[in-house]
Amino acid sequence: MAVIRLVDKYHDDGAPRGRRHRLVVALHPELKTTNQSPAGKEQDND
Secondary structure, eight states, X not given: OHHXXXXXXXXXXXXXXXXXXXXXXXXXXXXXXXXXXXXXXXXXXX
8 A cells, every 4th residue: 555655745747757666575585583692513633
């Protein structure tokens, strides 16, 4: 709905030298986070 309102606000068919635009929407998965602290990853070699 927000995209439609933006188009309605700024689009003008009669504008001189008007340009065509393309809208691209992309999604990607969220990065997984771990609950381990950095100290938990260290190994004790003593």
